[in-house]
C-alpha cells in the first residue's frame with residue numbers, strides 16, 4: 001500500500017514537473033551579484049578597444065558560462081566582444097528570424113566600480129534607503145518615485161562607496177538566465193538566438209568594432225534600459241558644433257592697436273545661449289544645445305557644443321540658432337575671425353524602426369505576458385542600438401529593472417531581474433509563434 005501510494009505521488013510529481021518549467025541552474029539575482037563584483041570600468045580617451053583590460057575578465061567568464069549552457073560558436077573577439085549563438089529547437093529554425101540580445105559589460109568611468117559590495121535590502125517596506133558605508137548617499141522616494149512600486153521587493157544597491165554596475169550587468173545576468181532557462185526547458189520553443197556582450201559602451205568605442213554580419217541576427221534588442229516596462233525605439237538625433245574664434249596675440253606692453261583678444265568674442269557668444277534649451281532646463285521630448293568644452297586664449301579660442309533633438313527639423317533649427325549667434329558675435333567683434341563647423345554624430349533610430357513596428361509590438365506583448373505594463377520612452381541619448389540600427393541591424397532597447405545609472409545611488413531589484421528575464425523568454429517564443 002505504502003509502495004503504491006509512493007508510486008502515485010511520484011507520478012503526480014512527474015506530471016507536475018513536466019508541466020512546470022524547470023528553474024535555471026542559477027537565479028538572475030545570484031548571477032547578477034556575481035557579475036557586479038567583477039570590476040569592468042571603462043576609461044575615456046583610450047586608443048584601444050577594450051579601453052581597459054579588466055573588461056576581459058568578465059568577457060572570458062561569460063564565454064565559459066555560455067559554453068556550459070549549450071551555446072554554440074562562442075568566441076571573444078580581439079576587441080573583447082563576446083559572441084554566441086543559442087540554437088533554435090523548432091522543426092525548421094530557418095522560418096523564424098534570428099533575434100539578437102546585446103548587453104554591455106563595462107561600467108561608467110564616472111564612479112569607481114572596484115570592490116563593489118552589493119547590499120540586498122530584503123522585503124523593502126517603503127521610505128528612503130540610506131547606503132550603509134556612506135550615510136550621505138540616500139536613495140530618496142522623492143527623487144525616485146519608482147520605489148513606491150518596489151514595496152515587498154528585495155532591492156539591491158551598492159554600499160555607498162561605488163556604483164552598483166546594474167548598468168549593464170543586469171542585462172548580462174538577465175540574458176544569461178534566459179539562456180539557462182531555455183537550456184533547462186526544451187519544451188519552450190524558439191528560433192536561433194544571437195548573443196553579444198560588448199565592452200566600452202560607456203565610452204562609445206566598443207560598438208564600432210561590432211561585427212554585424214558575424215553576429216548573424218536579423219533584429220536585435222539591447223537590454224540596457226531602466227524601469228520595468230520601459231521600451232525605447234527612439235533616441236536623439238545628434239550633432240556636434242565646433243566654433244573657433246581667431247584673434248591676434250602680441251606682447252601686452254606693445255599691444256596697442258595690434259592685439260585682438262578672442263576671449264571677449266567667445267564670452268559674448270556664450271552669453272547668447274538661450275536659457276530654455278539647455279540640458280539643465282529641459283526634459284522629455286525637448287531637445288537642447290550644450291556648450292560642454294572649450295579653450296580660451298587671446299590668439300585662438302574655441303567651443304564645442306552638443307546639439308540634440310528627436311526630430312531632424314528641431315536639430316536644423318538649433319544649428320541655425322548657433323549660426324545666427326555666430327553672425328551676431330561677429331558683428332560685435334568684426335576683427336575676430338569666427339567660424340562654425342557642424343558634424344553629424346548619430347540619428348534617431350526611429351527613422352529606421354518605424355519600418356519594423358513588430359519589434360516594439362512584440363516586446364510590449366512579451367512584457368505584458370510577464371505581468372509588466374509596458375510603456376515607450378524616448379532615450380535622451382544614443383545607444384549602441386542606434387548605431388547598429390543604422391548599420392542594418394534594427395535594435396530597440398529593453399528595460400533591465402534598474403535605476404540611477406552611473407552613480408552611487410544605482411539600484412535594481414529581485415523582481416526587476418526576474419521579470420526582465422521572463423520578458424526575454426516570452427519574446428523569443430512570440431517570434432517563434434508569429435513566424
Ligand SMILES: [Zn+2]
Pocket residue numbers: 104167168201224
Ligand atoms: Zn548601459
